[in-house]
Amino acid sequence: AQTVTQSQPEMSVQEAETVTLSCTYDTSESNYYLFWYKQPPSRQMILVIRQEAYKQQNATENRFSVNFQKAAKSFSLKISDSQLGDTAMYFCAFASNTGNQFYFGTGTSLTVIP
Amino acid sequence: NAGVTQTPKFQVLKTGQSMTLQCAQDMNHEYMSWYRQDPGMGLRLIHYSVGAGITDQGEVPNGYNVSRSTTEDFPLRLLSAAPSPTSVYFCASSYSRWGGGTQYFGPGTRLTVL
Numbered sequence: 001a002q003t004v005t006q007s008q009p010e011m012s013v014q015e016a017e018t019v020t021l022s023c024t025y026d027t028s029e030s031n032y033y034l035f036w037y038k039q040p041p042s043r044q045m046i047l048v049i050r051q052e053a054y055k056q057q058n059a060t061e062n063r064f065s066v067n068f069q070k071a072a073k074s075f076s077l078k079i080s081d082s083q084l085g086d087t088a089m090y091f092c093a094f095a096s097n098t099g100n101q102f103y104f105g106t107g108t109s110l111t112v113i114p
Numbered sequence: 115n116a117g118v119t120q121t122p123k124f125q126v127l128k129t130g131q132s133m134t135l136q137c138a139q140d141m142n143h144e145y146m147s148w149y150r151q152d153p154g155m156g157l158r159l160i161h162y163s164v165g166a167g168i169t170d171q172g173e174v175p176n177g178y179n180v181s182r183s184t185t186e187d188f189p190l191r192l193l194s195a196a197p198s199p200t201s202v203y204f205c206a207s208s209y210s211r212w213g214g215g216t217q218y219f220g221p222g223t224r225l226t227v228l
Contacts, residue, residue, distance in 0.1 A: 004156070042221075043202060043221070043222050043224075044219065044221055044222075045157075045204060045206075045219035046219075047216050047217070050216065091156050091157070093156075093157075095211075097211075101159060101172065101173065102147070102159055102172075102217070103159075103173075104149075104156030104157045104158070105156050106154070106155055106156045107155075107156055
């Protein structure tokens with residue numbers, strides 16, 4: 001079975017600073033997809049960024065970017081110019097290209113300090 | 115478009131009771147799924163559907179039934195609830211399998227079993 005590990009239960013960052021959230025995963029597959037989801041206090045799940053394993057280029061969405069290291073099975077999220085609205089739980093997730101399963105990590109609670 | 119809608123938003127059950135959580139989407143998505151989120155945990159896949167009339171089990175299917183008679187609706191039946199702290203149930207849909215399509219999540223149903 002696939003596993004997704006987020007080793008940082010809680011993190012904080014000063015407003016306008018940069019923070020990196022870590023995620024590692026375990027799989028024997030060569031093609032798969034990785035995601036970062038944001039869950040603010042409203043509990044809504046919001047897709048932040050998505051990476052396809054066969055693409056070497058790291059995905060970027062405005063202030064959010066990833067560092068995808070396929071050999072190391074690492075998928076970290078970098079948030080630049082942190083804003084108060086970034087305060088939320090962040091979940092790393094894995095999806096197989098061959099199966100229909102979707103696996104989430106346990107989450108990292110990020111607080112942006114004014 | 116309303117996106118993915120879920121009812122009810124909140125529910126309290128007694129041990130042994132059953133109920134049905136409703137989920138509907140108006141985006142004509144073929145793929146729909148149900149997740150549960152326990153306190154301090156990530157989301158875990160309960161059941162999913164790849165189209166009307168087709169359902170399959172996820173990671174934690176025991177105690178739940180699903181059906182998919184139309185593209186729009188994907189109800190989840192909770193059988194004989196066991197005592198548990200509040201969990202949140204999310205429904206999600208996507209136009210293709212997990213990796214190829216973004217999953218859109220509903221707002222969640224908060225369920226407590228006394």
